[in-house]
Amino acid sequence: MIKDNEIVDRLQGVLDNVDERRPSDIIGDIVDLARDVDDSHARALFEGHPVLTSYRPILTDLYRKYILSVEEAELARLVSRPTAGDQLFGEMAGEAALMAYNRVSDMFQHVDFLPSHRFVMVGCGQMPVTALHVNDRTQVGEIICLDVSDKAVAAVEALGATLNTHRLQAFRFDGQKYDYCSANVIYIANMVSPKISVVSRVLDTADRSAAIIIREPYSFGRLWAECAEDFLDSRLVVKARGCGSRYLSRDVYFQRR
Numbered sequence: 001m002i003k004d005n006e007i008v009d010r011l012q013g014v015l016d017n018v019d020e021r022r023p024s025d026i027i028g029d030i031v032d033l034a035r036d037v038d039d040s041h042a043r044a045l046f047e048g049h050p051v052l053t054s055y056r057p058i059l060t061d062l063y064r065k066y067i068l069s070v071e072e073a074e075l076a077r078l079v080s081r082p083t084a085g086d087q088l089f090g091e092m093a094g095e096a097a098l099m100a101y102n103r104v105s106d107m108f109q110h111v112d113f114l115p116s117h118r119f120v121m122v123g124c125g126q127m128p129v130t131a132l133h134v135n136d137r138t139q140v141g142e143i144i145c146l147d148v149s150d151k152a153v154a155a156v157e158a159l160g161a162t163l164n165t166h167r168l169q170a171f172r173f174d175g176q177k178y179d180y181c182s183a184n185v186i187y188i189a190n191m192v193s194p195k196i197s198v199v200s201r202v203l204d205t206a207d208r209s210a211a212i213i214i215r216e217p218y219s220f221g222r223l224w225a226e227c228a229e230d231f232l233d234s235r236l237v238v239k240a241r242g243c244g245s246r247y248l249s250r251d252v253y254f255q256r257r
């Protein structure tokens with residue numbers, strides 16, 4: 001078990017060279033270092049060494065660049081293929097997309113997805129693997145993908161055509177402004193910002209029966225994504241937490257007080 005000072009020194013070592021290295025290598029080093037650091041341990045390290053959290057803006061930007069580059073590469077590969085007919089996304093996804101796709105598998109144990117339902121994902125990105133997993137595995141009637149990025153909206157439309165599905169719809173929308181009144185299941189992606197404002201908007205407009213899932217960072221994942229649980233809206237309580245993942249995020253299932 002490596003000592004705290006050594007963890008901090010190593011993390012500092014990685015952070016000192018952020019300008020010279022590829023985002024994937026930096027994020028990879030931090031993820032490897034987090035192997036021995038659970039969430040409460042990481043929070044204690046951040047409290048004891050505030051310099052670490054001063055890197056949040058840089059790491060948030062690096063992580064966003066890394067994830068977007070992975071998503072763009074997979075999108076280019078998929079839409080260059082002939083239309084897939086009835087093939088499932090899970091059968092045609094590349095390694096990185098499949099890893100991201102599988103990391104939300106426990107969602108189907110925690111949430112009921114009925115054909116009459118409307119699933120709304122905030123922060124779908126250019127490779128909306130969460131929405132695509134719902135498309136593959138459920139008969140949910142409407143899968144609404146929201147993103148502030150035009151590129152993400154265009155990507156979802158292209159993927160819908162490649163997958164020959166009409167259930168996927170994409171809209172350029174800030175999650176802070178959308179009206180969730182007809183949503184039955186609401187999923188907020190890890191990189192969504194400002195996350196607590198989006199959660200507040202969901203609680204202000206969604207029906208009390210709507211299932212709310214937020215992808216949350218843990219351990220050093222807190223260095224590149226916001227954690228709504230840290231400022232949890234008093235109208236919510238945590239019902240369950242899903243499995244962890246390579247990039248230190250997990251699904252958290254909430255219920256209304």
Ligand SMILES: C[S@@+](CC[C@H](N)C(=O)[O-])C[C@H]1O[C@@H](n2cnc3c(N)ncnc32)[C@H](O)[C@@H]1O
Nearest residue numbers: 123124125127128129130147148174175192193
């Ligand atoms: C890169 S994706 C990652 C999600 C991943 N594709 C998935 O399926 O789980 C995160 C996206 O969230 C979007 N985003 C960030 N803040 C947002 C907000 N307030 N409203 C809507 N989209 C947002 C970003 O533009 C980015 O495309």
